[in-house]
Amino acid sequence: MSSAPSATTTGRQARRPPLPAPGTGPGPGPTRGSAAFLTLIAVCTAVTAANIYLAAPLLSLIARDFGSTPSAVAWIASVAQLGYAVGLLFFAPLGDTADRRRLVTVLTLVTTAALLASAVAPGTGALAVAVFVASAGTVVPQLLVPLVAERAPAARRARHVAAVIAGLFTGIVAARVLGGLAGQAFGWRWVFAGAAALTLALGTATALVLPSGRRRRDGSLFGGLAALPGLLRRSPDLWRASVRQAGMFGAWSALWTSLALLLTGPAYGLSTATAGLFGLFGLAASAVAPLAGGLVDRFGAARVVRGAYLLAAVSVPLFWLGGQVVWALFVAAIAIHAALVASHVANQTLALTTTSSPAVANTAYVVSGFAGGATASALAGPAFTHFGWGGVSAVAAVWLALGWGSTAVRR
Template sequence: MPANPRPWKTAPSNTTSSNATSSHTTPSSPFSVPPGLFLVLIALCTAVTAANIYIAAPLLPLMARDFGSTPSAIAWIASVAQFGYAAGLLFFAPLGDSVNRRKLVMVLSLVTSGALVLGAAASGATALAAAVLVASAATVVPQLLVPLVAERAPAHRRASHVAALIAGLFTGIVAARVLGGLAGQAFGWRYVFLGAATLTAVLGLASAAVLPAENRRRSGPLFAGLAHLPGVVRGSAELRRACIRQAGMYGAWSALWTSLALLLTGHGDDGYGMTTATAGLFGLFGLAASVVAPLAGGLVDRFGAAKVVAYGYTLAAVSVPLFWLGGGALWALCAAAVAIHMALVSSHVANQTLALTTTSTPAVANTAYVVAGFAGGALASAFAGTAFTRWGWTGVCAVAALWLALGWATTAIRVRKAPGARAT
């Protein structure tokens, strides 16, 4: 992908013979903002929309009490959110190569807000899960914005620019756990959903207003990008590797992180007996991801993706036994939380940069990459919920270890490179 020396001006979209669209973009927007402020606003929008995927996890104990159930019995709602996000990515994210992203961001932000409002009014777990499914499917705005940033960043700074948005994404995840837990304890989980709906609408519309104007004319079906997705994946061995190894990493993180509230708020041998608010504060360890993301971006720009992913997997492998010890030792749980976030974000920056630059259809490639990651995460979360019910925290750690092992097995398979090609 050629570099654009003016990263925040629009450029014609990459096209291949398989694309069903033709596009033309113009470098104007209703509101002109400095490049630095543009990136900050996009990062904030990414943070808020990413938080919506995880908003339910720290609130499970409060929801269970409201619905007359137990936290472990409704833990599947966290998995529903991830499956919904994966489905939304599959259908909506490829549109970034073919439709006006400004209008798409606006519509999806409003749909997400509306679904969160309905979730706040839900009278039972089934209705809440349906609302979470819709909200998660529509909250794919970050993955429409990341390819745009990557397309317009200088080649030698592309990973660093992508890392800025990933830092925003993980900040949103931390906010969902920490602020969501505190606000839920103080005001109730329904008000947390209403607050998330308001922030999503405000920042989504603001981001849409400052996006570069695009006048794209489709020459094929609306979801042509989805139809081309299998071919794009088959045509790039590097993209396949990035998808599977991140599915392994994200699955391990998701199994541990979505089950953590059950451990922290549980009683007896399977918990620490914390309140929802106190357990939510544990999410502050996730700020390690926001700090590491810019560093990881610089390392990828300098050394390539393969080395950064290898270091990430090594760190994740160390974190799993620490998490297991953390079932009875709080210091180990704290150390493991920092380690797993550092591992996840470094691997994510490397793999997503590779996915965005390995084909001429970045939105479709990015869709394949993120869907693979979230599908791996959703499956791991589902298995982890069952494992916690049957075998406690040890079962959750076993699920995380299995996902890492599967991801690393694929990572270890080297791809034959053409003469003179750069290793990734």
């Protein structure tokens, strides 16, 4: 067992240009560092990422339309998460091997069709299937992030990745806040129809500017999935980035998914709509991402992740205090979002630049974070039931300790 690499070493690795796939070059497309190209990808990421969370704010409207209760249809939101996980495992690794333009086009068309099917679904079963397919096809952002890292100048790579991550978090917030408002105004079916139109427009526009051509000849639907375990074993930096982000995302998920229970419970007694406005704190992530990207480019990934973990560690006792004092919740919400996005920018930049298979590495990284978040969320519910808000805060603290402690030394 030896100590973890220094911040200087990890910083050099984070800024190292990625190795291109055999037999490929930058290919045709926008000029390197093109602001228009980066903006288009960021906007496309925001629109497509929103599709995963579209059903959550519409559950009460869906239940009313189908003569049910919100709790009886809440599983549809979980189906969306499951569909996204499946899409990550099977489609995201193809970014190393398949023609990106064709792959993004196909996924855009499939997602658009599934969203339209959601808009006209006759019942919850049909809606769940359509939401599952739409979420599985909504992995386009994870195909675009490796491309952005590959085309970016080495000295500004993290800032370019941060721009896409800012779009990702903006889309998530927009889905939860604007989706609910649009649903109240026009009905939940029109929200899905509108999402289909936006997905088709942005996905098609993005596909048209992507480089075309097959990157490798050894690609298959299951090839990237099979390569994940070996890639993690061969790359300690990828393993470290994946585990640390799983710890960070788990802490955030435990607190954020349980926050509505606290706000609508006896402690505060807020309405569901008012509690939902706390989602606006997610906009802090969009503001922090560019700053975090600049810090990673200047100081390296290791220092930024260390600072993010310290900020998250401070936010946990603030969340606990927020069980009685509302101002502590405001400060903690901003702090945990800033920590999450700073850690995400640094860890994802490192994950994308440590192997010659950036799409597979990105899949391993994102799936690890998703698994950490899902597990912590599953534990947070029982913790709140048996121990109250203090139990949720304890779950978050444990997840942070596991994420950092298990990577503090190298195997």
